[in-house]
Amino acid sequence: MKNVQIALKDVHKAFGNKIVLNGVNLTVQKGESIVIIGGSGTGKSVMLKCILELLKPDKGEIKFNGQQIGMLFQGGALFDSLSVWENVSFAALQQKGMTREKAKKIAIEKLAEVGLKPDVADAYPADLSGGMKKRVGLARAIAMNPDTLFFDEPTTGLDPSMSDVINDLIVRCVKKLGATALTITHDMTSARKIADKIAMLYDGKIIWMGTVAELDKTNNPYVRQFVAGSSKGPIHMEVKAEE
Amino acid sequence: MQKFLTFVNTLGQVMMRFFYATGDLAIFTTKAVMACLRKPFYFKELLRQLIEIGFYSLPVVALTTLFSGMVIAIQTYEAVSKFSAEGAVSMVVLVAVTRELAPVMAALMVAGRIGAAMAAEIGTMRVTEQVDALVTLNTNPFKYLIAPRILAGVLMMPILVLIGDVLGVCGGYMVGVYKMDFNATTYLINTWNYLKAMDIISGLVKAAVFGFIIALMGCYNGFRSKGGAQGVGQATTNAVVSASILIFNYLLTEAFFNM
Numbered sequence: 001m002k003n004v005q006i007a008l009k010d011v012h013k014a015f016g017n018k019i020v021l022n023g024v025n026l027t028v029q030k031g032e033s034i035v036i037i038g039g040s041g042t043g044k045s046v047m048l049k050c051i052l053e054l055l056k057p058d059k060g061e062i063k064f065n066g067q068q069i070g071m072l073f074q075g076g077a078l079f080d081s082l083s084v085w086e087n088v089s090f091a092a093l094q095q096k097g098m099t100r101e102k103a104k105k106i107a108i109e110k111l112a113e114v115g116l117k118p119d120v121a122d123a124y125p126a127d128l129s130g131g132m133k134k135r136v137g138l139a140r141a142i143a144m145n146p147d148t149l150f151f152d153e154p155t156t157g158l159d160p161s162m163s164d165v166i167n168d169l170i171v172r173c174v175k176k177l178g179a180t181a182l183t184i185t186h187d188m189t190s191a192r193k194i195a196d197k198i199a200m201l202y203d204g205k206i207i208w209m210g211t212v213a214e215l216d217k218t219n220n221p222y223v224r225q226f227v228a229g230s231s232k233g234p235i236h237m238e239v240k241a242e243e
Numbered sequence: 244m245q246k247f248l249t250f251v252n253t254l255g256q257v258m259m260r261f262f263y264a265t266g267d268l269a270i271f272t273t274k275a276v277m278a279c280l281r282k283p284f285y286f287k288e289l290l291r292q293l294i295e296i297g298f299y300s301l302p303v304v305a306l307t308t309l310f311s312g313m314v315i316a317i318q319t320y321e322a323v324s325k326f327s328a329e330g331a332v333s334m335v336v337l338v339a340v341t342r343e344l345a346p347v348m349a350a351l352m353v354a355g356r357i358g359a360a361m362a363a364e365i366g367t368m369r370v371t372e373q374v375d376a377l378v379t380l381n382t383n384p385f386k387y388l389i390a391p392r393i394l395a396g397v398l399m400m401p402i403l404v405l406i407g408d409v410l411g412v413c414g415g416y417m418v419g420v421y422k423m424d425f426n427a428t429t430y431l432i433n434t435w436n437y438l439k440a441m442d443i444i445s446g447l448v449k450a451a452v453f454g455f456i457i458a459l460m461g462c463y464n465g466f467r468s469k470g471g472a473q474g475v476g477q478a479t480t481n482a483v484v485s486a487s488i489l490i491f492n493y494l495l496t497e498a499f500f501n502m
């Protein structure tokens with residue numbers, strides 16, 4: 001059990017009467033890249049926030065052994081009163097002996113890693129496109145060379161070739177730096193590329209977990225339907241057209 | 244019987260909500276005060292708030308206190324006999340402005356300007372997950388967001404009120420000298436003679452308390468806001484209303500104990 005980075009045991013979370021997590025069990029090993037898939041609104045983001053202690057689970061146990069985390073929020077969550085480079089170097093700027101020049105240099109390096117040019121460094125988040133915000137969020141997440149990375153939909157809103165840059169970046173962080181990564185995504189191409197293991201969240205539980213190879217062979221009807229992107233199957237789509 | 248039980252049930256729920264809210268505010272206040280006293284301090288943020296509260300509130304505070312001084316002078320002049328007016332006007336203006344009017348006027352203006360702005364800014368940060376992002380970047384939101392605002396409120400309100408004191412007395416002087424044809428020198432000498440350090444100090448202490456209340460309410464309501472733009476709007480209103488109520492509450496309590 002020494003190599004366990006994240007462990008969730010029977011985690012429950014409800015908002016009022018609405019049960020979101022209903023007994024989640026998940027173990028992530030050190031240096032592993034896990035991708036969480038699951039329909040919209042199934043509680044993936046809530047699960048992530050429980051791990052980060054931003055939300056308190058109603059019941060259950062969460063163990064987290066990381067030292068330094070990096071988190072990309074689904075909406076970016078950039079500080080809009082700060083410029084792009086101050087956002088990226090936010091944590092670095094608070095270290096002792098860090099000058100603004102040095103911090104800006106680090107920020108520009110990190111921005112380059114997510115495919116952004118140095119001239120965006122002085123812009124403000126309000127002036128960026130959705131995809132650029134996402135990438136600045138990514139740069140901020142990796143800026144402190146964290147040992148555990150959390151990405152909430154890193155490739156949503158990016159064009160396919162930029163998605164690929166981000167996928168490579170995540171793979172590089174995990175493989176080269178030995179970081180542990182937990183990624184939420186709806187993008188199956190991306191999931192296949194970055195995942196050591198894929199887990200599916202459905203109905204408040206992790207109903208399936210396995211490698212990419214196992215994903216294609218599984219008989220689990222929920223997973224098959226999700227991967228095929230089909231509306232026919234056991235996953236109940238709550239779309240009812242008015243007559 | 245059924246109706247009675249429903250009534251008891253509702254009453255219980257209301258009480259529970261009340262106690263929950265009170266407890267929540269108490270915990271928030273404790274955390275906020277602790278954050279003001281312990282390292283790390285974010286001096287850049289503090290400076291930004293000091294300028295926001297002190298510098299940018301100055302025009303509106305200056306105007307309202309100046310006019311209050313003028314109005315008090317006119318009212319007093321009409322109320323007392325014309326023969327003893329010269330002494331009375333200067334004294335009443337001085338005492339009313341330094342003890343009550345400057346602190347209250349400044350507080351209400353700052354509550355409307357700053358309390359609302361704090362709730363809106365922190366509320367927006369809350370609903371767009373920027374507050375959560377702070378935590379993931381090894382930064383305590385209480386220290387980074389709340390402590391600078393509360394410190395700035397407590398430090399700047401007395402300064403604003405001191406300026407308001409001077410301007411309020413000036414307002415009274417202007418009305419007295421230019422409209423009621425009082426002797427300028429006599430007015431100033433009278434004012435100087437009635438000047439009591441205690442009046443000024445109690446006004447300034449009150450101002451610091453009001454500054455604390457305004458910043459606390461702005462931060463608390465912003466921090467607890469939820470549900471998008473509408474929630475932030477609600478938080479803004481709540482911040483101003485609750486700060487105003489607490490300010491008047493304080494004044495009432497004080498008046499009651501001074502009787």
Ligand SMILES: Nc1ncnc2c1ncn2[C@@H]1O[C@H](COP(=O)(O)OP(=O)(O)OP(=O)(O)O)[C@@H](O)[C@H]1O
Nearest residue numbers: 015018020038039040041042043044045046047074
């Ligand atoms: N703070 C909150 N208060 C109340 N309900 C919430 C809160 N946060 C999330 N929820 C609810 O929890 C459910 C799961 O939300 P969550 O954001 O985790 O979905 P998700 O799986 O990340 O979906 P998506 O893929 O669309 O991002 C939703 O139905 C949402 O309405």
Ligand SMILES: [Mg+2]
Nearest residue numbers: 044045074152
């Ligand atoms: Mg989500």
